[in-house]
Amino acid sequence: MSLAYVSGTVTGGIIIEKVGRRTLLLLFTFLNNLALLAFVFFAKIRILIDPMKYGCLGALIIYGYTYGTGVGPISWFISSELVPQKHRSIAQSVAYAINTLMVVISTFTVLPLYSVIGSYAFVILYSIPSFISMLILFRYLPETKGREIHDIVNELKNK
Known part of the structure; x- marks a missing residue:
């Protein structure tokens, strides 16, 4: 997973100036959520079909x-x-x-919640808040690539 993260960071560093921050953030937040939901799906279905546990691994890498x-x-x-x-x-x-506060909260709540409801804990703690945040960002986050700060601030004031 660390190798996937590092290679993703290198990829992001290469394409950020071509694609733009807003597009990159929204697209990869969406894909990130899909990967997490795929993990939940594979974790539940692996009970019936054991090889699906490799789907969990693939989802974590993605x-x-x-x-x-x-x-x-x-x-x-x-x-x-x-x-x-x-x-x-x-x-x-x-x-x-x-x-930092959210990391502490999620760190101390994920395992107890996971022991009660299983992999659905990831949906409650990560996917739902992330999808809500993504909608807010889609509505309000301007593209910042190649723009002056005062232009961005003025655009935000008008929203």
Whole structure:
């Protein structure tokens, strides 16, 4: 999975300036969610058909790749492209703090929830919030590639 993540990160670094941040983030967030849902599907069906456990492995590899290509790297710097220069450090700090809080919450809830409802825990903790976030991003996130900060901030003010 780490190899998939690293190769995804390299791919993302190559195509980000060609495709754009918004497109890359939305596309790979969608693919990332599909991989997670595929994992849940294969985890449930492997009870009936044992070789489907390899589908779980494949879904995790695809998840690592799609996360590395778009979701992971872009989320670390996109917030600084959406705010004026004087607010960048606070925006990055708040984004990092929220991310850290969500990692702690999900880390301590995924195993207890998994032991109760199985792989559906991933749907509740990751897929549903991610799809909701994706819809919000689709509606409000402007493309930042090749644009000046003041243009982006003005566009966001008008939304």
